[in-house]
Amino acid sequence: MTPVRVGVFGLLGSGNLGNDGSLEAVLGYLRAEHPEAVVDALCGGPEVVAARYGIPATRLHWYRGEYRTASRAGAIAAKGLGKLVDAFRTAAWVRRHDVVIVPGMGVLEATLPLRPWGFPYSLFLLCASGRLLRTRVALVGVGADAIGDRPTRALVRWSARLAAYRSYRDALSRDAMRAMGVDTARDEVYPDLAFALPTPPASAPSGPPDPPGPVCVGVMAFHGGNDDRARAEEIHRRYLDGVTRFVRALVADGRPVRLLTGDECDAPVVAAILDAVDSPLVTAAEAASLADLMTETAAADTVVATRYHNLVCALKAGTPTLALSYAAKSDALMDRMGLGAYRHPAREVDADRLLEQFRALEKRSAELRRILTERNQTTARQLEDQFTALTAALFPAPDHTHAHTHTYREAR
Structure with a gap:
């Protein structure tokens, strides 16, 4: 054939x-x-x-x-x-x-x-x-x-x-x-395809009596949407200022901060925050893939992120996550994974309010990790259905549809 x-x-x-x-x-x-x-x-x-x-x-x-x-x-x-x-x-x-x-x-x-x-x-x-x-x-x-x-x-x-x-x-x-x-x-x-990628082993949450662990902050070269071109620079300055002040507040609490990106164009945002905060507690990850991002988020106590796939990586890793939401897709993702209450608008970053939400999230850390474990199990089953449907639609053969779920689960 x-x-x-x-x-x-x-x-x-x-x-x-x-x-x-x-x-x-x-x-x-x-x-x-x-x-x-x-x-x-x-x-x-x-x-x-x-x-x-x-x-x-x-x-x-x-x-x-x-x-x-x-x-x-x-x-x-x-x-x-x-x-x-x-x-x-x-x-x-x-x-x-x-x-x-x-x-x-x-x-x-x-x-x-x-x-x-x-x-x-x-x-x-x-x-x-x-x-x-x-x-x-x-x-x-x-x-x-x-x-x-x-x-x-x-x-x-x-x-x-x-x-x-x-x-x-x-x-x-x-x-x-x-x-x-x-x-x-x-x-x-179906869930986002990135949920089909292998999940890195999660580190045990620190929690009391250990000192609080690292926080991953995912940043973005955010300038608004397609209809915001006239005020793109204003939106970007407000976003950068709010995130910088939030990172500075975490450092004041003694929290190690790991800056994440999702696109090469985000590098200037990282550089601006590192320059403004100027603390050894703030470092930047050099992730080359979603697997690298998942490894970073799995090692964190908490994640606060803007880019959609930063959120996907953190949620798949099972780490309590707060979304700096710039589009309805981020809201839909957080709702799907049971964390819909933990969202903050990327266009109007209020560092004080964001810090309040962050602390509320951390208080429920153990509970939210259990919720994410359950949601990720459901997501895995739904993606198996996606690939079964794709085989039936694009590769019609009598044996494929019958054998697909078992074969793909073993491969993963």
Whole structure:
């Protein structure tokens, strides 16, 4: 039999640990359940993906300056030509595959600054090519949200409509696509794909009579959402000032603080906090993957984090967590894991109020760890169902659906 040809697509290998974690989860599923599949990627960072995951990878955009602002006529013309070339490149890549998987990520949302001719256009090219060339395109465990910008909304809506399979990482995402005119009657909701990654061993919580342990604070280059461009710098200054004052208060209490990031663009925020607080109690983690982030959060007494996948890592590690929430997806995640009461708005960080919430969280630490253990067990079962459904939808064969759950559980 000819091996099934599987492509993975997205802003992978581009410095965002959450995106790469979703890819890693899907590759784990494919290697466990479909080891015969021939897998390659069309992605943002092909060199990183090829080196880290051992699969061939092709650059997503023909024009290498795609994500640089084009101000000169030559750059504008090159970017415009790149859009045309990418239409043919994407179709040619899709044609070589039986199945293309878009692994997780917030590909149907615009909660962070986004231009319609950027990734939304690329996703539309993928899904349209799949429909025209009869290659099944699957949006697996993706995030979505209401989009105000009309061109972006149109591209996202048509991408979803043209996909052969859709599932979402929360009910909020499915509801948003339904509100944008997509028929979601056959679409399912499952936990974020990153919950399928291996969990590091948790360290025992310190608790009395030991001194309080470390706190992980996940930071972000947060400038608001797609509709906040006019006041992006004001939002960022307020966020940075609030988080810095919170870290300073933890240090005043003698707490070791470990700063976490989730994207390469977060590094200046870490540098600013280290410079402002200037204490040996504050250090920065150098995480290269979600596994590294989980290890960091598993070693902490408590986590306070902004980026969505920082929250995922902390919750999966079973560590009591407080969300600096910048989007409804963070709220939905905290509700799913039983910690919905512990949220604080990233747009309006009040260091004093945040410290109160932090102390209230720590008082319930033992109870919350038990809750997270139970929720993680449920989440694992739900992701087994996700992969069973994916096999049935994309790899129809009589033996696969029957054997999948047992095989994948043993592999994990």
